[in-house]
Amino acid sequence: MRVFGSGPSVVGMRIVVSGSSGLIGTTLVASLRSHGHTVVRLVRRPASGPDEITWNPAAGSLAAGSLDGVDAVVNLSGAGIGDKRWTDDYKRELLDSRLQTTDLLARSIAAAEQRPTVFLSGSAIGWYGPRGDEELSETSAPGDSFLAEICRRWEDATGAAEAAGVRTAHLRTGIVLTPKGGALKKQLPLFKFGLGGRFGNGRQWQSWISLDDEVAAIEHLLTADVAGAVNLTAPHPVTNQEFTKVLGAVLRRPTLVPIPSFGPKLLLGGELADALLFTGQRVLPAKLAGSGFSFAHPTLEVALRALLGR
Numbered sequence: 001m002r003v004f005g006s007g008p009s010v011v012g013m014r015i016v017v018s019g020s021s022g023l024i025g026t027t028l029v030a031s032l033r034s035h036g037h038t039v040v041r042l043v044r045r046p047a048s049g050p051d052e053i054t055w056n057p058a059a060g061s062l063a064a065g066s067l068d069g070v071d072a073v074v075n076l077s078g079a080g081i082g083d084k085r086w087t088d089d090y091k092r093e094l095l096d097s098r099l100q101t102t103d104l105l106a107r108s109i110a111a112a113e114q115r116p117t118v119f120l121s122g123s124a125i126g127w128y129g130p131r132g133d134e135e136l137s138e139t140s141a142p143g144d145s146f147l148a149e150i151c152r153r154w155e156d157a158t159g160a161a162e163a164a165g166v167r168t169a170h171l172r173t174g175i176v177l178t179p180k181g182g183a184l185k186k187q188l189p190l191f192k193f194g195l196g197g198r199f200g201n202g203r204q205w206q207s208w209i210s211l212d213d214e215v216a217a218i219e220h221l222l223t224a225d226v227a228g229a230v231n232l233t234a235p236h237p238v239t240n241q242e243f244t245k246v247l248g249a250v251l252r253r254p255t256l257v258p259i260p261s262f263g264p265k266l267l268l269g270g271e272l273a274d275a276l277l278f279t280g281q282r283v284l285p286a287k288l289a290g291s292g293f294s295f296a297h298p299t300l301e302v303a304l305r306a307l308l309g310r
Contacts, residue, residue, distance in 0.1 A: 246301050
């Protein structure tokens with residue numbers, strides 16, 4: 001784990017975090033607390049102490065005054081994109097779990113007597129849709145896929161906080177790499193047995209970021225003078241073919257057999273498999289780099305060797 005910046009300007013903030021039990025949220029909360037911040041977690045059960053606040057986003061319920069005097073709110077809530085097949089019901093859950101939480105937080109921030117100074121709200125690079133080899137920055141046009149529509153509406157749901165003058169940043173996160181969970185954890189067993197391979201033709205782009213850099217970037221944005229969309233991706237995206245080659249080399253395992261599309265599409269459904277595995281985006285972190293952020297893991301090989309202890 002990297003060492004984050006410290007100093008009078010960033011230590012001692014009171015920060016409310018939603019989605020704190022997720023992969024990113026768990027690591028973020030621990031990091032914030034280790035650097036002197038007070039973290040209050042939003043939970044959907046009875047609060048067990050002063051470091052928790054009960055809320056019910058589906059019912060639009062968050063006690064008045066809960067965000068008074070808070071310095072920052074970080075919103076990481078949302079059902080997992082790849083957790084289930086994309087039935088009509090699960091698509092609605094994916095959307096509602098993002099819109100309900102974000103809208104409730106934005107309205108609560110706007111209604112606070114002493115408002116937070118910053119609202120960092122989740123989004124994803126799915127906002128851009130499948131774009132082939134096109135290089136994408138925060139100024140690029142949106143896509144027209146299902147994920148792009150979710151992300152567009154997710155970002156729009158912060159409107160009440162922005163209208164109230166609160167600095168708001170949309171965290172357009174790429175593929176977060178960690179052996180603790182997510183895509184990398186699922187791939188490791190196959191690659192370790194020498195059964196890993198590219199998906200399809202392997203030409204689809206993968207815009208990734210290590211979990212350490214993801215958390216560091218969120219901490220950086222608490223005080224950086226940045227608003228609007230921010231791509232949370234490493235500066236060197238790779239094709240799936242390159243990702244496969246580098247991961248195999250780091251693990252010292254062969255990666256000779258490509259994975260045809262019919263298997264994952266049968267398992268996950270065609271739309272989900274295409275969105276996660278067979279299409280991609282070539283996303284660059286223009287705003288993050290321009291704000292002075294320094295990546296601990298700028299290249300894939302550096303990241304994988306650090307994450308896997310190789």
